[in-house]
């Protein structure tokens with residue numbers, strides 16, 4: 097697995113978190129209870145693992161593409177790098193809104209749901225551009241030895257943040273509703 101495979105695989109892990117968050121936002125919009133602590137965890141996942149780890153790796157790729165003078169569309173890397181910053185702003189807004197709800201100062205989840213929606217909308221388009229325009233060009237034009245060295249730098253970034261894959265799985269489990277059959281132990285509970 098080379099550096100670009102790592103980034104593509106991380107997109108799939110992040111995608112699964114987007115799906116559980118999106119379902120939670122839809123529930124909140126329908127007036128159902130949504131857990132502010134789960135939204136707080138999701139915001140922390142975005143800041144630590146998406147921004148701190150995945151985006152840090154992508155910045156290594158982008159800088160390498162610039163250094164090798166790859167024929168990128170004008171403004172493309174500025175756009176995707178800028179979206180990393182905007183994504184962090186949405187994640188911070190989501191974190192602050194969730195904290196306000198947990199402190200009891202805020203009872204309406206709209207601000208938290210809006211921030212989550214902003215993040216979801218931005219990230220889907222962002223990932224699409226990277227996979228359609230940035231990664232294929234890097235795959236075509238960067239030498240294999242460069243991708244190998246990049247993989248080593250990615251490993252260092254991953255080591256300082258922890259595993260994005262494991263964090264994404266933990267997020268999915270946290271958001272997943274408990275199946276009805278697991279709410280109570282199987283078999284008779286009372287002996288009378």
Ligand SMILES: [Fe+2]
Nearest residue numbers: 151154176226
């Ligand atoms: Fe990105």
Ligand SMILES: [Fe+2]
Nearest residue numbers: 107154223226
């Ligand atoms: Fe990405």
